[in-house]
Amino acid sequence: MSRRVVITGMGVVSPNGIGIPAFLDALQKGTSGVKFMPHYRDLNFSCQVAGMPNFKWENLSNYLSEVTLHGLKGTNIGYGLVAALDAWADSGMGYETDEPRWETACVFGNSIADTEAMKNVIAKVDNKEVKKLGSRVVEQAMNSGVTSYISGRLGLANKVITNSAACATGTQAILMGYEYIKHGYAKRVLTGSAEHVDTYVYGAFDSMRVLSRKFNDEPEKASRPMSITAGGFIPGSGAGALVLEDLEFAQARGAKIYAEVLGGSTNSGGQRLGGTMTAPNPVGVSRCILESLNNSGIKPRQIDLISGHLTGTNADKLEIQNWFDTLSLKKENFPLINSLKSMIGHCLSAAGSIETVASVLQIVHNFVHPNINLDDPNPEITAMINRENIPVEIIKKEVNIVAKANFGFGDVNSCLILSKYK
């Protein structure tokens, strides 16, 4: 008997909305979460805008004990906790338990500890004050910090795994969660990913000259995937989380079901055949997408919407080319395509999970969110696909199948096929 994997809860900390209702509203209206960052101007950064969630640190007291919150400094951990605990509550379950939840796994992605918080650690060590660091540094410096805080709060006691695959992290985490349920290792998986692009990580991207630097005085226009005036991406921060469950297990407790994960794939182009540390090998991308479709039992014609990676760099046209070549559909049969990054920037490790939450909301509420800042599409892109396929206004229509893909540094690819639950 083949198990089915469904989504029963979601939570999100997005630059354009925290919590599902606010995020849904922002998606439908095309609300930008990109803001001017005066600090980045003072530091002589070329790009001075970022996708920043309007996150109130003190609200964490609604999620954690005073003792745990005291000494918590890692912003990425705060984001991950709120998204994950909101998803858990959304799926109809309480936080408290004395018994370990043996049936529930946690696969949560993360890229790096909060370097700004770690700066204080480095300063103390260099100042010969190592004795003053205290007990709370290691648990927040470790890459598994986010996962450990989440699983500790909820008593999750199946596989507890922190994955990291650059910009493909989020979709990869969800895929791993799907696989654990599909193969019978876990009944339920709390999955997702978090990212806090602190000043130092942001600066490193700025130095690579891959960020948009011409819209500092118009922050909401700065993130421009597929546009001819796109000059780079806009770093974003946040977290997305989903509760995945074995269908029968979810039904037995009367859980609400948002949508179904049909399958997916994650691979690498091997940094060969045009693939490098920073560029994808098109053959790898193509194999990843086709494998996702094959193991989901879906034909390219059935895809209603592609939620692209599409960051706002030169790579956008290559990505469209890859989708076009891989799906082998005529122009008139090509699916709609959108990029949430036009609204929130590129949330790196968190991109895949936030975009998956957005994809599921489009399936549930039957709409395709607009691509904002696309008044001037790249002609090389509109030479491949019809202008109408990249909507700039919300489209209300039935959305049954979404292909959600992300591609990351290290030439890693990840793709999920999401479906309306029927």
Next chain:
Amino acid sequence: MTRQEILNELKKVISPYTTNKEMLAGINENTDLIKDLKINSANLVDIIIDAESNYDIEIDYDDADKMMNVGSCIDIISQKIAQK
């Protein structure tokens, strides 16, 4: 500082590390930090660091190991204050 004064001050130092505020309000010299106040043993080091800055003293590793209940905390702290 009298032992009572140190104890009153110690309550404030310990407060962020225990959720058991009722027990904290009624602590005496025999109250055990881990068993009674349910303080995570890893956090004892944070209490020592906070006590050092609060009383402007230095507590070495050997003395820190002895600070398991309220009475022994007061012993060490009053000893260090006297040595200032």
